[in-house]
Each structure stands twice: as structure tokens, then as C-alpha cells.
Amino acid sequence: MSDRYRQLANTPIGRMVTKQVGLPAPVELERYQPGQPVISGPVLLGAAPHSRLAAPATAVLAAIGAEAHTALDDEARGAAAEARLDAAVFNPQAAPEDERFKALVFDASGIGSSEALREAWAFLHPTIRRVRRSGRVIVLATTPEECGEFPAAIAQRALEGLVRSVAKEVGRGATAQLIYVAPGAEDAIDSTLRFFLSPKSAYVSGQVVRVGSPKALPEKIDWERPLAGKVALVTGAARGIGESISEVLARDGAHVVGVDLPARSAELEALTSRLGGSSLELDVTDHAAPEELAAHLLAAHNGVDVVVHNAGVTRDKTLGRMSEEQWSAVIDTNLTAPQHIDRELFARKAVRENGSVVCVSSIGGIAGNAGQTNYATSKAGVIGIIEAFSSTLAKLGVTLNAVAPGFVETGMTAAMPVARREAARRMNSLAQGGLPIDVAETIAWLANPASAGVTRNVVRVCGQSLIGA
Amino acid sequence: MNSSVRRVAVLGGVRIPFARQNGPYANASNQDMLTATLDALVEKFSLERETLGEVVAGAVLKHSRDFNLTREAVLGTRLDPATPAYDVQQACGTGLEAAILIANKIALHQIDAGIAAGVDTTSDAPIAINEDLRRLLLDLNRSRSNAERLRVITKVRPQQIVPELPRNAEPRTGLSMGEHAAIMARDWGLTREEQDELALSSHRKLAAAYDAGFLDDLVIPFLGLERDQNLRPDTTMEKLAQLKPVFGGEDGTMTAGNSTPLSDGASAVLLASEDWATKRGPPVQAYLTDAQTAAVDHVHRREGLLMAPTYAVPKLLERNQLSLQDFDFYEIHEAFASQVLCTLKAWEDPVYCRERLELEEPLGPIDRDKLNVHGGSLAAGHPFGATGGRIIAGLAKALADDTHGSRRGLISICAAGGLGVTAILEKP
Ligand SMILES: NC(=O)c1ccc[n+]([C@@H]2O[C@H](COP(=O)([O-])OP(=O)(O)OC[C@H]3O[C@@H](n4cnc5c(N)ncnc54)[C@H](O)[C@@H]3O)[C@@H](O)[C@H]2O)c1
Numbered sequence: 001m002s003d004r005y006r007q008l009a010n011t012p013i014g015r016m017v018t019k020q021v022g023l024p025a026p027v028e029l030e031r032y033q034p035g036q037p038v039i040s041g042p043v044l045l046g047a048a049p050h051s052r053l054a055a056p057a058t059a060v061l062a063a064i065g066a067e068a069h070t071a072l073d074d075e076a077r078g079a080a081a082e083a084r085l086d087a088a089v090f091n092p093q094a095a096p097e098d099e100r101f102k103a104l105v106f107d108a109s110g111i112g113s114s115e116a117l118r119e120a121w122a123f124l125h126p127t128i129r130r131v132r133r134s135g136r137v138i139v140l141a142t143t144p145e146e147c148g149e150f151p152a153a154i155a156q157r158a159l160e161g162l163v164r165s166v167a168k169e170v171g172r173g174a175t176a177q178l179i180y181v182a183p184g185a186e187d188a189i190d191s192t193l194r195f196f197l198s199p200k201s202a203y204v205s206g207q208v209v210r211v212g213s214p215k216a217l218p219e220k221i222d223w224e225r226p227l228a229g230k231v232a233l234v235t236g237a238a239r240g241i242g243e244s245i246s247e248v249l250a251r252d253g254a255h256v257v258g259v260d261l262p263a264r265s266a267e268l269e270a271l272t273s274r275l276g277g278s279s280l281e282l283d284v285t286d287h288a289a290p291e292e293l294a295a296h297l298l299a300a301h302n303g304v305d306v307v308v309h310n311a312g313v314t315r316d317k318t319l320g321r322m323s324e325e326q327w328s329a330v331i332d333t334n335l336t337a338p339q340h341i342d343r344e345l346f347a348r349k350a351v352r353e354n355g356s357v358v359c360v361s362s363i364g365g366i367a368g369n370a371g372q373t374n375y376a377t378s379k380a381g382v383i384g385i386i387e388a389f390s391s392t393l394a395k396l397g398v399t400l401n402a403v404a405p406g407f408v409e410t411g412m413t414a415a416m417p418v419a420r421r422e423a424a425r426r427m428n429s430l431a432q433g434g435l436p437i438d439v440a441e442t443i444a445w446l447a448n449p450a451s452a453g454v455t456r457n458v459v460r461v462c463g464q465s466l467i468g469a
Numbered sequence: 470m471n472s473s474v475r476r477v478a479v480l481g482g483v484r485i486p487f488a489r490q491n492g493p494y495a496n497a498s499n500q501d502m503l504t505a506t507l508d509a510l511v512e513k514f515s516l517e518r519e520t521l522g523e524v525v526a527g528a529v530l531k532h533s534r535d536f537n538l539t540r541e542a543v544l545g546t547r548l549d550p551a552t553p554a555y556d557v558q559q560a561c562g563t564g565l566e567a568a569i570l571i572a573n574k575i576a577l578h579q580i581d582a583g584i585a586a587g588v589d590t591t592s593d594a595p596i597a598i599n600e601d602l603r604r605l606l607l608d609l610n611r612s613r614s615n616a617e618r619l620r621v622i623t624k625v626r627p628q629q630i631v632p633e634l635p636r637n638a639e640p641r642t643g644l645s646m647g648e649h650a651a652i653m654a655r656d657w658g659l660t661r662e663e664q665d666e667l668a669l670s671s672h673r674k675l676a677a678a679y680d681a682g683f684l685d686d687l688v689i690p691f692l693g694l695e696r697d698q699n700l701r702p703d704t705t706m707e708k709l710a711q712l713k714p715v716f717g718g719e720d721g722t723m724t725a726g727n728s729t730p731l732s733d734g735a736s737a738v739l740l741a742s743e744d745w746a747t748k749r750g751p752p753v754q755a756y757l758t759d760a761q762t763a764a765v766d767h768v769h770r771r772e773g774l775l776m777a778p779t780y781a782v783p784k785l786l787e788r789n790q791l792s793l794q795d796f797d798f799y800e801i802h803e804a805f806a807s808q809v810l811c812t813l814k815a816w817e818d819p820v821y822c823r824e825r826l827e828l829e830e831p832l833g834p835i836d837r838d839k840l841n842v843h844g845g846s847l848a849a850g851h852p853f854g855a856t857g858g859r860i861i862a863g864l865a866k867a868l869a870d871d872t873h874g875s876r877r878g879l880i881s882i883c884a885a886g887g888l889g890v891t892a893i894l895e896k897p
Binding site (some may be wrong): 070071072077078080081082084085086087088089090091093094095096097 | 654655656657658659660661720722814817818819820822823824
């Protein structure tokens with residue numbers, strides 16, 4: 001399970017070797033520790049002329065106490081003053097080379113034509129090499145489908161190519177993301193901007209996220225415990241990613257109801273008692289499971305706020321050799337069970353308003369994988385669940401999203417043949433596997449009531465894997 | 470007692486050309502220069518044997534024997550010896566502060582006319598003896614017997630003989646003023662180029678002012694010097710670009726070209742009530758209508774050491790219901806090109822204006838063509854105490870000479886210790 005290569009590559013000799021052989025040098029990624037500030041290090045903010053997101057972005061930077069910088073003549077400077085953000089001055093022409101930033105945040109929403117994309121170049125060109133280790137590049141933009149004019153829609157769409165390439169160029173454990181914000185959803189970006197600025201998003205890179213207008217935003221939020229008073233259901237909680245999801249949701253204040261097979265009752269019990277949650281032993285594919293779950297949640301908690309469909313299995317075989325049992329086991333667990341559970345929970349109005357449902361998909365579901373026709377089918381189907389139901393749930397004030405992990409260091413991946421495992425681990429912009437916590441943090445962001453504007457998103461937690469990119 | 474407040478007229482001023490450190494004035498003392506300058510003013514306004522209300526002057530670098538520098542200088546002039554005098558010291562704000570003090574007494578009817586002056590020498594600078602030696606010598610002075618004296622004298626160590634030269638360093642930060650200005654330049658992202666451009670324009674404007682005869686009655690030759698020694702009429706951007714950075718480290722942007730040199734010189738200005746002016750004849754060049762000082766906390770809050778004028782000016786503007794754009798001349802003392810540029814950028818910056826100055830809106834940009842129109846300290850040099858008088862006399866004359874409807878000028882001077890002194894001059 002341990003990443004020997006990364007440890008080796010970070011010794012002086014290892015660095016020399018990896019450099020000469022041309023292997024990517026993985027950087028030990030910074031990860032969030034409770035009590036840490038959202039971001040530790042200076043943030044450079046810029047905005048294209050006529051942009052509309054600098055104001056909410058400066059408000060977030062002010063709220064998190066970020067050490068902000070802007071250029072003197074930048075569009076964002078007025079917004080900074082308005083937000084009472086005491087931003088320092090940055091002039092790329094005069095700044096010494098060692099002036100570096102933990103994050104670059106660029107509001108590109110004002111870019112209305114392909115010619116004006118130059119503004120993004122002008123901001124990033126003198127600054128991209130000033131990004132610190134485990135730094136962040138975040139571009140804020142307008143959802144292309146919601147741009148009034150075609151040239152603007154095209155230019156905003158073009159930013160995807162820019163950001164995905166920046167994510168590949170920036171290096172040293174830094175990431176890049178594009179956040180599309182719908183007109184009117186300006187006030188809904190808080191949780192998303194915080195997540196992508198912070199080390200919580202360590203293994204998420206090259207992603208495009210859409211923030212829309214939520215039905216309602218919570219009036220007040222305790223950012224240390226955004227799920228305080230909430231109940232979270234996590235399937236497959238006993239080990240691996242599910243265990244980490246349970247821990248992070250509990251850290252954020254939720255009462256976790258962990259679900260796993262009776263065969264794993266000892267681990268499950270140990271986990272939930274440690275987290276002050278409760279456990280339910282059942283097989284999610286059991287036809288009585290949805291009813292049992294709903295009844296328990298309603299009886300014990302009067303409902304549920306967060307539902308995480310994490311339980312999953314693999315039965316790898318090439319299609320010609322795959323038995324029907326192998327096919328069905330994977331489809332039933334990964335794809336059919338979440339639908340049945342959701343149907344029952346919503347039929348009985350068990351999911352409360354301002355709640356969220358998060359399904360765990362996989363890069364395999366996006367890219368396909370030889371030997372995993374069943375698994376890829378199930379995980380692509382999970383994305384189908386998002387696409388089918390998100391607008392219905394939005395009316396209920398419930399978000400529906402999927403996370404698609406790439407290579408995550410768990411028991412599941414430890415069981416892979418060495419050569420395949422090593423290749424899978426390296427084939428991403430961060431040149432390393434993710435950790436269960438990376439998936440868990442992403443789910444916690446989506447489950448945060450302040451993320452009410454984030455729905456119908458499929459967020460990859462894959463270090464910008466080359467697969468399915 | 471008359472409780473009304475009078476308008477204060479600036480009748481004019483003179484100065485000696487400013488010299489570079491250890492130049493032609495190397496052997497002139499503060500008292501020599503101040504006496505010569507006051508006497509030139511006496512001559513210009515025919516004040517021989519006149520008893521004026523008061524003469525106020527000061528120097529930043531002063532010998533302890535010069536505790537009554539201004540009074541001693543007055544006694545050396547052709548003014549009536551019954552003219553009272555006193556010294557002030559407010560770092561580089563000394564000259565302007567002297568004028569404010571005179572003006573306030575005139576406004577309150579306490580005096581009718583007075584002279585504000587300032588002087589400094591960096592060549593004939595006071596040298597302090599080593600602190601340990603000083604204590605020993607004081608002990609020696611207190612000794613009663615020869616044996617006791619001998620005991621004290623044997624305590625003297627060779628390293629105690631090394632004198633302490635005056636340092637241009639802030640006592641609480643240990644940084645020189647140039648280093649502080651370099652921090653400001655970095656904080657505001659100033660380029661080398663924009664600083665050199667300001668220096669170049671200062672030299673060009675001062676040279677043009679000499680050529681046009683503007684300074685003929687403002688600058689009185691002294692010890693063979695007729696123009697400011699530092700002035701380089703033929704300097705260019707290329708020449709300035711060749712200079713090595715002197716502050717802010719190797720990749721600093723501040724050079725000897727865009728910083729003022731250590732200089733020697735003196736200036737004096739005659740201020741009076743309108744009545745006095747009318748009776749005595751000299752026309753009123755301008756009124757000194759208001760003044761404001763401010764200070765920044767460069768120690769605990771790490772504010773820019775030379776940014777205090779940015780605080781003083783908004784107070785002046787508010788009290789006089791003016792905007793920053795309501796001036797026809799801006800005299801911003803060029804201690805360093807970076808000081809002027811940081812000040813202008815700060816007034817344009819919404820963040821600085823909101824966070825530091827607590828203004829809803831930035832003060833906004835000024836018309837750069839109205840800035841230091843006859844050159845500034847970068848070209849003329851900057852004998853600390855004398856700069857205020859140079860600026861007041863130049864601005865008053867510019868207002869008096871102007872035929873294009875100019876009405877108002879702003880003076881802004883930064884000073885050591887995080888101080889700033891500002892004032893408004895208005896045309897009659
Ligand atoms: N590990 C990775 O690299 C990776 C990559 C992409 C996607 N995923 C997905 O993440 C999720 C968690 O994976 P993991 O790596 O932690 O796997 P894991 O095998 O370590 O954990 C899965 C958990 O689900 C439980 N489970 C399985 N079937 C169940 C059922 N029918 N009813 C109740 N519980 C059941 C298991 O007992 C186990 O505790 C899965 O959906 C998986 O497909 C993992």
C-alpha cells in the first residue's frame with residue numbers, strides 16, 4: 001500500500017535518478033489538518049475587465065483571512081476594497097523572482113470573445129512560475145450555456161482547455177481548476193472556492209465544476225463543523241474509502257450511520273463507535289435493504305441529510321470469460337442498489353431539504369477498462385443517475401453529485417498486479433496515487449450545506465489522470 | 470484680545486544654491502549658511518534694522534553648541550538684534566513646520582511678520598564621542614582629586630576613542646531611510662524605470678527653471694556656487710539606467726540617481742499679515758491657508774516610513790472641502806522618487822484609501838504635468854532643514870507669476886520618524 005517510489009524519488013539520489021530517467025518527480029502533497037487555515041500563503045487575485053466574480057471571491061478571501069495580493073490597476077482591486085480585503089500590491093514587472101504565491105485566482109467571467117482570452121494569458125504568463133509547492137490555480141468563469149452571446153459562450157468554454165493544460169504544466173504538487181458560476185449564483189461559491197484553495201482538494205486537479213443558483217443557502221455556517229446536527233448515511237463504511245468518508249463527515253460534525261455487510265460488523269462497529277455514530281449491518285443488494293434503511297433513518301433520526309453511495313465491488317474478467325454472476329454482482333451492488341435506496345428514501349421523504357446525495361463513480365466508468373466491462377458499466381451508470389435525477393432533486397433542495405476516484409491507495413488497489421499498479425499510480429499530473437481522505441474531503445465539500453449550488457457535477461479525484469481525460 | 474483669525478501672506482523667499490556633501494560648502498557651518506541666507510532675505514525685502522515678530526529656523530544635523538542656532542544667526546544679520554528667534558526640529562519637515570509656526574502666530578495677531586528658515590550641513594556634521602568614553606569623561610569632570618582623575622583616565626580603552634558619526638538610520642528599526650523607501654518601492658511594485666523617469670523629469674524641469682530665469686531672485690550665489698551642484702541638465706534615461714542599486718539589495722530599484730544625495734544649504738521665507746505687507750510694500754505672492762501634519766506607525770504596524778503625507782492630505786482636503794484634483798501645482802518633496810510614486814499610487818488605490826485612510830473613494834490621480842513643475846529635491850538636492858523653504862518660495866512665486874488662472878498649490882513633505890507635513894498655498 002505504501003508508495004515506495006515516492007519515498008525513494010524524494011531522496012537526493014532518487015531525485016537524481018528520476019530526473020535522468022525522465023520519470024515524473026512526485027511531490028508529497030499537503031493535506032488538511034483540522035484547525036489549519038483554509039490556505040497558508042499569499043493569494044494573488046486578478047480579474048479580466050468587466051468580470052463579475054471578483055467581488056464574491058474577495059469576500060471569501062477576506063472571510064478566510066487570506067494574505068491577498070492584486071495588481072494595482074487590476075479590476076479586482078476595487079472589489080478588494082469593497083470587501084475590506086487589505087490586499088497587497090503585486091506588479092509582475094517589478095516583483096523579485098522569489099515572490100511566489102500559494103494560489104492564483106483569476107476571474108475570467110468578463111472575457112467575452114476569443115480575442116479577450118488574452119486577458120487570461122496576461123494574468124497567468126508572468127505568474128504561473130510563481131506558484132508554490134502544493135499551490136492552486138483557480139479560474140472563475142461564467143457557465144458557457146448561460147452566456148447570452150455566442151462569442152462569450154465560446155470564450156468561456158475555451159477556458160477548459162487552458163485550465164486543463166495549466167494543471168499539467170504547473171507541477172510541484174500544484175493543481176488547477178475551472179469553476180463555472182451561473183449568473184445569479186455569485187453568492188454560492190463560498191464552499192467551492194474554499195475547498196479548491198485548501199489542501200482538502202490535494203488530489204483533485206484539472207477539474208471543471210459548475211455552481212448554479214441554489215434553492216436556498218444556509219444563513220450561517222460553522223466552517224469547522226458545517227455538518228453539525230446533520231445525519232449522514234455512508235454505505236460500505238467499514239473500510240477503505242468508506243471508512244475515510246465516515247471519519248471526515250464525523251469530523252465536520254455529522255452523526256454517521258455506517259452501513260456494511262454483516263461479515264464486516266466488527267470493523268464497522270469499531271469505526272462508528274469511535275466516531276460517535278451508529279451502524280447498520282446489511283447487504284445493500286438485499287431486496288429488503290432500502291425499506292430497512294429508510295425505516296431506521298426515520299425512526300432513529302427522523303430522516304437523513306447526507307447520503308453517500310460508496311459500497312462497491314469489482315469482479316474483473318474480460319467479457320468473454322465473465323460469468324453472469326460476476327456481471328450481476330457488480331451491477332447490482334454498484335448501480336442497482338443506489339437507485340433502489342434513493343427511490344425508497346425519497347418516496348418516504350426521508351431526505352431533508354438542503355441535503356445531498358453523493359455517488360461514488362470511478363475513472364473506469366468514464367474511460368472504460370479492459371477486464372472491467374461490468375465495473376465500468378456500473379460506474380458509467382452512476383453518472384447516469386446524476387444526470388437523470390439531479391434536476392428533480394434540485395426542486396426538493398437536495399443536491400446530487402458523483403465523485404470519480406482515479407487510483408486510490410486502498411486494499412482494492414493493493415491487490416493489483418505490481419506492474420499495472422505502478423503504471424496506474426503514475427499516470428496522472430501529480431505522478432502518485434490518491435489517498436482515501438482525498439475522496440472523503442471531496443465528498444465532504446459536496447455534502448456541505450453551503451454547497452447547495454453545486455449539483456449534477458461529476459468531480460474526478462484522480463490527480464488529473466491521463467485515463468479518460 | 471482680537472479673536473479673529475488673519476490671513477497669512479507669503480511675500481517671498483531666498484535660498485543659497487544647494488551643494489553636495491563635502492562640496493563647496495564643506496567648511497561652512499550651519500550658522501554660516503543660515504546667516505548668509507537670512508541676510509539675503511533682509512536685503513531682498515529691505516529689512517535692515519527691522520525688528521521682526523520672530524525668526525524660526527532649524528537644522529536636522531546640529532551641534533550641541535548650536536542650541537540657539539537661529540538666535541545666533543539673527544545676531545549676525547542686519548536685522549535689529551531685538552528680533553526674537555527660536556529653533557525647531559522636525560526632521561525633513563523642519564522648514565515647512567517653521568513656516569506653519571510663524572503663520573499661526575501671524576494668524577492669531579501675536580506677531581505681524583516673521584521669517585521661517587532652515588539649514589543643514591552633512592559636511593560639517595556633528596560627531597559624537599563614543600558613549601563609554603563620554604561617561605568616563607563625565608566621571609573625570611566630577612573627580613575631586615588627582616588620584617581619582619588618574620584612576621578614571623586609566624580606564625580609557627583604545628576602542629573607546631572611535632567616534633560615532635551621525636547615522637541616517639531610524640532608531641527603532643535600524644534601517645536607513647533609503648532601506649525604508651526600498652521596502653515601500655517593493656510594497657508598491659515600483660519599477661526602476663518609473664523612478665528614473667521621475668528623476669529625469671526633475672532634472673529637466675529644474676534646468677529649464679534656471680534657463681527661464683525663474684530662480685534668478687530665489688537663489689543667491691554662495692561661496693562661488695551659482696546653481697545647485699547636484700543638477701545634471703544633460704542626464705538621460707540611459708545614464709540613469711547604468712547606476713547600480715544602492716538600496717533594496719542587488720535587485721533593488723533605487724539608485725543614487727533616483728534618491729536625493731546628502732546635501733548642504735539653507736533657505737528662508739518671509740511671511741506677514743496683509744496689513745504689514747500693504748504698509749511695507751512687497752506684493753503678496755500667496756496665502757498659506759492651511760496646514761496638517763500626520764504620522765504613520767512604521768514600527769508596530771510596519772507602515773511605509775515615508776507615507777505619512779498620504780494621511781495628512783485627505784484631512785486638509787476635507788477641512789477645506791477640496792478634492793485632490795483642485796490644485797494647479799503639487800509640490801511633493803522628492804526624498805526619493807519612490808516616495809513620490811508610492812504617495813501618488815496610494816491616493817489612487819481603492820484598497821489603501823479604504824483600509825488606511827478610511828475613505829469611501831480613492832482620492833484619485835493628479836495631472837502629472839502639475840507635479841513639481843520647477844524641479845524637485847532629486848535635482849536640487851535636499852539639505853534636510855532647507856527643503857521646506859525652497860518649496861514654499863518656489864510655489865508662492867509660481868502662483869504669483871501664473872497668468873493661466875492657477876489658484877492653489879499643495880505641499881507635501883515626508884520626514885524621518887514616519888512624519889509628514891503638508892500645507893496649502895493659495896493665490897491672492
Ligand atoms: N480504490 C480505488 O482506487 C477506487 C477507485 C475508483 C472507485 N472506487 C470506488 O470507491 C468505493 C470504495 O472503494 P474501496 O476502494 O474503499 O473498496 P473496499 O473494497 O476497500 O471497500 C468497499 C466496502 O464496501 C462494502 N460492501 C461491498 N459490497 C457491499 C454490499 N453489497 N453491501 C454493503 N456493503 C458492501 C465492503 O464490505 C467494503 O467495506 C467503491 O465504490 C469503489 O468502486 C475505488
